[in-house]
Structure formats: structure tokens, C-alpha cells
Amino acid sequence: MSELSHVGEAGDVRMVDVGGKALSRRRAVAAASVRMAPETAGRLRGLPKGDALVTAKLAGVMAAKRTAELIPLCHPLALTRIEVAFGVDRKAAAVNCTATVETVGRTGVEMEALTAVAVALLTIYDMCKAVDRGMRCERIRLLEKLGGKSGHWRADRKPARN
DSSP states (O other), X not given: OTTSTTBOTTSOBOOOOOTTSOXXXXXXXXXXXXXXXXXXXXXXXXXXXXXXXXXXXXXXXXXXXXXXXXXXXXXXXXXEEXXXXXXXXXXXXXXXXXXXXXEEESSOOHHHHHHHHHHHHHHHHHXXXXXXXXXXXXXXXXXXXXXXXXXXXXXTSOOOOO
């Protein structure tokens, strides 16, 4: 159990003490997709509730800022940048979302980026559900993380072999 940073020797959960860590610039990029009917993908900006992409962008930003309130063992962080972006793929009938989150701090912002894409896609789902109940949120994943002791990690790199 000692390999899991949020689990103590006795199996209890805890918030990791980052007080002794040095400040460093941190960045994380996450991505996810929501699949929908092709007709839905063509209506994202003209739904009864309004423009789904504008609303989802704001929801993603708000979610990143409130991650510590949603994920019990996350540290509250002063975020210096949050960017939520969408690509509508009409051929695949999907909306692809990426979130980039940055801070200067003692712990990373992976959870903030992941929370941003998840909530952004759930907002699209909420706004489109009246016209398409068969949507699927898929592939929530971390693409990149930078900063701290572990340095730079990217999902598309093969792990180093010893």
C-alpha cells in the first residue's frame, strides 16, 4: 500500500503533505470525447438551451477551479491558466475536448485538467439530451504533464526500459 501516495501504511486514506516540496511550474493536458448522432453535432450552437460549446467551455473552466471541492484528497490550487478547447468532428459525429491547466505550486494539476474535460462533456450532454439521449462520453485521459520531481510525461511516449 505504501506505493499509493494517498494511502497510509494502515490502509487509511490521507491528503499528501506537499509542504516540503519546492514550488515549480506545473502543466497538465487532458482530453476526452462525446459521441452523438450526426444531426446533434450539427446543432451544437443552436440548441433550445443555447450554444452548447460556449456553455461547456465555461463549465470546464469552473470545474478546474473547483476540483478540490469535488475530489476529496486534492489540494486547493491557485491556477494560473485554464484553457478548454473543442473540435467538432462531423464525420465521426463527436466533439473532442482538451483542457490545459497550469499553476506554480507544490503539486500537479492533472486532476484539474481531467475534471475540466469531464465536466465540459457532461455539460454538452446536458444541453443536447433533449434531442439525443444516446450520446456517449469516452476516453477521458491525461495526455501530458510537466513539472515537479517526475518532470515531463507524455502519453504518446513509450516508457523507458531499464
